[in-house]
Amino acid sequence: MSDRTYLIKGADLLGTGRTDLLLEDGRIAAVGKLGDAAQAAMIEADGLVALPGLVDLHTHLREPGREDAETISSGSAAAAAGGFTAVLAMANTQPVTDTAEAAERILDLGRAAALVDVQPIGAVTKSLAGEELAELGLMARSRANVRVFSDDGRCVHDARIMRRALEYVKAFGGVISQHAQEPQLAGGSACCHEGELSGRLGLPGWPGVAEEVIVARDVMLARHTGSRVHVAHVSTAGSVEVVRWAKSQGIAVTAEVTPHHLLLTTDLLSGYDPVFKVNPPLRPQEDVDALRAALADGTIDAVATDHAPHARHDKEHAFAEAAFGMLGLEQCLQVVTTTMVQTGRMTWADVAAALSTRPARIAGLAGHGRPLAVDEPANLVLIDPSATGTIDADASQSLSRNNPWHGRTLQGRVHSTFLRGRATLLDGEVQK
Ligand SMILES: NC(=O)N[C@@H](CC(=O)O)C(=O)O
Numbered sequence: 452m453s454d455r456t457y458l459i460k461g462a463d464l465l466g467t468g469r470t471d472l473l474l475e476d477g478r479i480a481a482v483g484k485l486g487d488a489a490q491a492a493m494i495e496a497d498g499l500v501a502l503p504g505l506v507d508l509h510t511h512l513r514e515p516g517r518e519d520a521e522t523i524s525s526g527s528a529a530a531a532a533g534g535f536t537a538v539l540a541m542a543n544t545q546p547v548t549d550t551a552e553a554a555e556r557i558l559d560l561g562r563a564a565a566l567v568d569v570q571p572i573g574a575v576t577k578s579l580a581g582e583e584l585a586e587l588g589l590m591a592r593s594r595a596n597v598r599v600f601s602d603d604g605r606c607v608h609d610a611r612i613m614r615r616a617l618e619y620v621k622a623f624g625g626v627i628s629q630h631a632q633e634p635q636l637a638g639g640s641a642c643c644h645e646g647e648l649s650g651r652l653g654l655p656g657w658p659g660v661a662e663e664v665i666v667a668r669d670v671m672l673a674r675h676t677g678s679r680v681h682v683a684h685v686s687t688a689g690s691v692e693v694v695r696w697a698k699s700q701g702i703a704v705t706a707e708v709t710p711h712h713l714l715l716t717t718d719l720l721s722g723y724d725p726v727f728k729v730n731p732p733l734r735p736q737e738d739v740d741a742l743r744a745a746l747a748d749g750t751i752d753a754v755a756t757d758h759a760p761h762a763r764h765d766k767e768h769a770f771a772e773a774a775f776g777m778l779g780l781e782q783c784l785q786v787v788t789t790t791m792v793q794t795g796r797m798t799w800a801d802v803a804a805a806l807s808t809r810p811a812r813i814a815g816l817a818g819h820g821r822p823l824a825v826d827e828p829a830n831l832v833l834i835d836p837s838a839t840g841t842i843d844a845d846a847s848q849s850l851s852r853n854n855p856w857h858g859r860t861l862q863g864r865v866h867s868t869f870l871r872g873r874a875t876l877l878d879g880e881v882q883k
């Protein structure tokens with residue numbers, strides 16, 4: 452299983468043509484038309500597309516604190532099953548990842564699970580309380596080498612704290628990933644998109660502008676400080692407009708969109724099923740269309756899952772009381788295949804950019820998002836784009852079952868994943 456040599460025969464390299472790949476000693480040892488190699492395990496990759504290993508900028512692994520919902524080990528298995536070779540672990544654990552020691556502990560647990568590189572995200576403020584900056588510098592200088600900071604789950608709403616955080620991380624090339632949700636406009640019990648439907652359902656909603664005002668403020672703070680801001684889970688056409696404008700001005704902003712915001716719309720809430728309760732909420736079709744267009748034209752840099760596992764007893768409530776969040780790691784590539792590749796909006800090379808190269812660059816992860824070329828680390832995924840499957844929430848590697856794709860048919864099947872030449876997923880089986 453572990454450190455063997457693999458010969459991948461006839462994979463379609465980023466959709467540009469068929470080739471063989473030899474994986475040896477953790478690296479890509481040869482690319483091209485290769486003869487049989489003794490000792491190598493052969494993988495018949497006829498019809499499979501090879502992409503660089505996927506990188507998720509936004510994963511909730513729940514350990515420490517909520518190991519009933521997910522552990523670093525179970526979340527790593529879900530990541531491998533989804534074609535990921537690196538995930539960034541959000542800081543809203545219990546306790547919060549707001550110290551160097553906490554970040555190093557997550558790094559070590561990820562190494563012990565050994566299915567994906569788990570890179571901790573550090574909190575921007577102590578305990579995510581929004582009041583005092585966390586130990587950003589100590590986390591950056593720690594063994595965990597933290598470069599991405601986020602209070603995700605909460606918005607860094609105090610403009611003065613956001614300014615200081617941006618100034619601080621600039622010194623070491625860090626980035627602030629913002630959960631853009633203005634608390635006065637989207638406060639209290641808001642639990643869905645504000646619109647005609649929320650009125651009819653009797654659910655308090657929050658409008659897209661509550662996201663957009665924070666995105667607008669933050670790009671101006673990024674311009675003022677000369678620092679980098681990343682917009683987590685962009686959900687509205689208005690946010691896309693702001694990001695597009697900011698990029699045209701040369702402001703250092705990047706943005707991500709989730710699989711669910713690329714496919715699901717707010718009218719799913721009419722059944723009051725809490726599996727569709729998420730922040731930011733599912734939006735109308737116009738927003739979904741704008742997000743797809745922005746991902747295709749590069750205004751949105753990356754797809755990130757916002758994989759948010761929740762135990763049954765937190766999710767199975769009346770809609771208004773249920774926890775926010777849905778699973779994402781295992782079906783991300785299939786959703787992108789379905790919404791973006793099958794529809795002709797993106798090529799496989801575009802997918803590699805949005806799910807691997809750009810997220811690795813945003814997060815400063817050196818060994819990931821590299822081209823599939825000789826001497827590069829053997830981090831890659833094989834996908835069968837012609838396969839279709841009906842999603843079964845119970846077939847998940849995650850400890851949680853809040854899977855919004857359950858019962859849906861999606862295009863594509865993740866076949867195998869390799870982390871530094873070691874198979875972490877082989878023909879659909881996670882290699883623990
Ligand atoms: N997306 C969600 O609805 N929930 C996330 C937090 C977050 O990403 O804001 C969670 O931690 O459960």
Ligand SMILES: [Zn+2]
Nearest residue numbers: 603604630730
């Ligand atoms: Zn968030």
Ligand SMILES: [Zn+2]
Nearest residue numbers: 541603604757
């Ligand atoms: Zn999140």
